[in-house]
Amino acid sequence: MNAEIQTTRDIIAQARARGRNALDEAAGKAVLARFGIRTPRSTVVVTPEEGAERAAAMTGPFVVKVVSPEILHKSDAGGVALNLAGPAAVAQAIRDMATRPRIAAAHIEGWLVEEMIPRGHEIVIGGFRDPEFGPMLMVGLGGIFVEVLKDVSFRICPIDRHMAAEMLAELKGRALLAGARGGVAMDEAPLIDAMLALGGPEGLLLRLADEIAEVDLNPVILSERGAIAADARFILTADSDAAAPPAAAPAGDALAEFAPLFFPKTVAVLGASAKEVAIANTFIRRLKDFGYAGQIYPIHPKAAEIEGLPAYPSIAAAPEPVDYAYIAIGAPRIPDVIAEAKGRLKIAQVISSGFGEVEEGRELQAELVAKAQDAGVRVIGPNCLGTYSPRGGLTFPVGAPTEAGRIGIVSQSGGLSTDIIKRGQWRGLRFSGLVTIGNSADVKPHELVEFYFADPQTKAVGLYIEDIREGRAFFDLLRRHPAPKPVVILKGGRSALGRAAAASHTGALAGDDRAWDALAAQLPVALVATIDEFIDALLALQSLDLRPDRPTRQVVLFGNGGGSSVLGTDAFAKYGLDVAPFPAEVMAPLLDMGLPPGTSLANPIDTPVRTLQEKDGWIAGEILGHVLEGARPDAVALHLNLAAFVGRGSVDPIGNLFTVIEEALRKYPGAAHFALALRTDGSAELDERRRHYRERARSIGLPVFDEIAPMAHALSIMGHLERRIAARG
Secondary structure, three states: OHHHHHHHHHHHHHHHHOOOOEEOHHHHHHHHHHOOOEOOOEEEEOOHHHHHHHHHOOOOOEEEEEEOOOOOOOHHHOOEEEEEOOHHHHHHHHHHHHOOHHHHOOOOOEEEEEEOOOOOEEEEEEEEEEOOOEEEEEEEEOOHHHHOOOOEEEEEOOOOHHHHHHHHHHOOOHHHOOOHHHOOOOOOHHHHHHHHHHHOOOOHHHHOOOOEEEEEEEEEEEEOOEEEEOOOEEEEOOHHHOOOOOOOOOOOOHHHHHHHHHOOOEEEEEOOOOOOOOHHHHHHHHHHHHOOOOEEEEEOOOOOEEOOEEOEOOHHHOOOOEEEEEEOOOHHHHHHHHHHOOOOEEEEEEOOOOOOOOHHHHHHHHHHHHHHHHHOOEEEOOOOOOEEEOOOOEOOOOOOOOOOOOEEEEEOOHHHHHHHHHHHHHHOOOEEEEEEOOOOOOOOHHHHHHHHHHOOOOOEEEEEEOOOOOHHHHHHHHHHOOOOOOEEEEEOOOOOOOOOOOOOHHHHHHOOOHHHHHHHHHOOEEEEOOHHHHHHHHHHHHHOOOOOOOOOOEEEEEEOOHHHHHHHHHHHHHOOOEOOOOOHHHHHHHHOOOOOOOOEOOOOEEOOHHHHOHHHHOHHHHHHHHHHHHOOOOEEEEEEEHHHHOOOOOOOHHHHHHHHHHHHHHHOOOOOEEEEEEEOOOOHHHHHHHHHHHHHHHHOOOOEEOOHHHHHHHHHHHHHHHHHHHHHO
16 A cells, blocks of 8 residues: 555656646546546547547447646536547547636646446545545435535544445435335445545545645436446645644643643742732632632732732742742733743643733744743633642632533633533532633643543543534544543534635535534534533433444323423424334333323323322332333433413422432432423423422432423434444444
């Protein structure tokens, strides 16, 4: 393969030497042949007479195409002729093409004459270099499916055979390959081979990532003879973007490197005032209120005391080396302040703005990173809000829970981070840590994800990301880490990049968020669109254990309110989960219970308040027992309308339900995911009652949602993550 790579690079070098930013079709097909992708027999000629002569030694029918560096889209210029019967027709086609206006005005290098491929299914296979994640592969059905319907699938390279098959399964027109509507069923193996030759571990896109910007094989004809590329278009990288995106650095000891951030024994605070209340003063006060047990060193050039604590003129003058510095001073001063702390500071979180988020601050940000690296200091930020670590006694929001949890967060937004902590707190979410990273000038998101992966306290990771910075390193971490944890991503700015200038079908179809969709399609990653969905997904992951051996799909929906059950069934179907009626053998013991009229047991199970109050509210336990033993669902989704229980007697079936669920979890460990939607009418009284029940639910590991649809979405995310972990092996 190394010899083939060198030959390919020579072909590309020859094109660059002629001033071309793309390979002509003949050169492109020569490259494909070296990677094992079949192409039709072809030759390049200069005159009509030479075309006829060469065609005489080949097998018709023939295709003729113009070869010109000035004509990228040959069909649009009238530069393609098909179904040419013999040598004479080849010569005449060349003569006719040469007279067409766009061709006559262009520099023509020759004419490609090739044997026409037998009819079959048209497939498009392509690739491009995503600016964040590097090489990506696309596949789609040709013709109207790609041109109009945009029926395509993307993955980040490398792919394997299983991923290639998944890509084909995503295509809406895939049934055509299986012989739908009287067609001929095709063997997909040759197509998958071609996809791997382009996007596999040894594929063209990875091996030539520094040379190839975009590639289109459009169409690839899939027939009984296999998969043959009828056309090939290669766009070369410009000198300015020839470097491949950085891969993940060799894994270090992330736990040790970031321990000073999450468990600081000494904290320096820069920017607090002895005369007024600045943001740094507020930070000191919140540390004290939060119960931080370490030493706090205010740093001030003149003040002797700040917030009742001795102040020091510099970090170097502090009594001890500093684990973590909170820096909120003028941006121009910060690089030198960090440089002077050499050997006395481990991690600096720069709150101040005025760096790379504005044009005039980019040089200052580069200086900050350079001086921090020279001083051996890791920088979080700049332009961020702080770090929240209940285990380390560190906080920036007021009133954050001191109880440590299982969810680790990385966020590029300080304001959203406060929302995540506070709204998550009321929903029952608890955190192992949250770091706001702002511009991510030094410490990148994937480095903190690696810490959470290594941290035994953290069960799942959430990210709010606008710019991943080193997307390839992030992808490689998720792909190669020996024990990755589920990751939920709330991505901001998914429509900001645009690809209007893309030269290939693949690039144009890639859109702004295809890479993120591909990331979630091939790794244990879930994408969400709102803060509420973010919290819902993390709440499910906090409470429930993923089961890759039995991904969530079959659900029993159990609650009160007939219309709610119907709408709930629709919600689960929307998210790809099945609320299927029970078979007769499951229904029999439920019917034998003799429940009151109005009770429906078929799944969804609809139990009016009167039914739930049977046997002093313990009837739900009997119903669940029959369901778990007979139906063996992947999940049990309970829903209760709290308003329906107001004024309905002294029995509190909801309180008893928690005991029932706790007993079911003990008696049937791992049998099903349990989730609960507690619905209210919006009144303060019922909202407060739901908050009380939510705390009870948290104590038994039961996630609580406000409505059925968010519960369905969260359980669908559990199923998705379970399937991705299972596929990873």
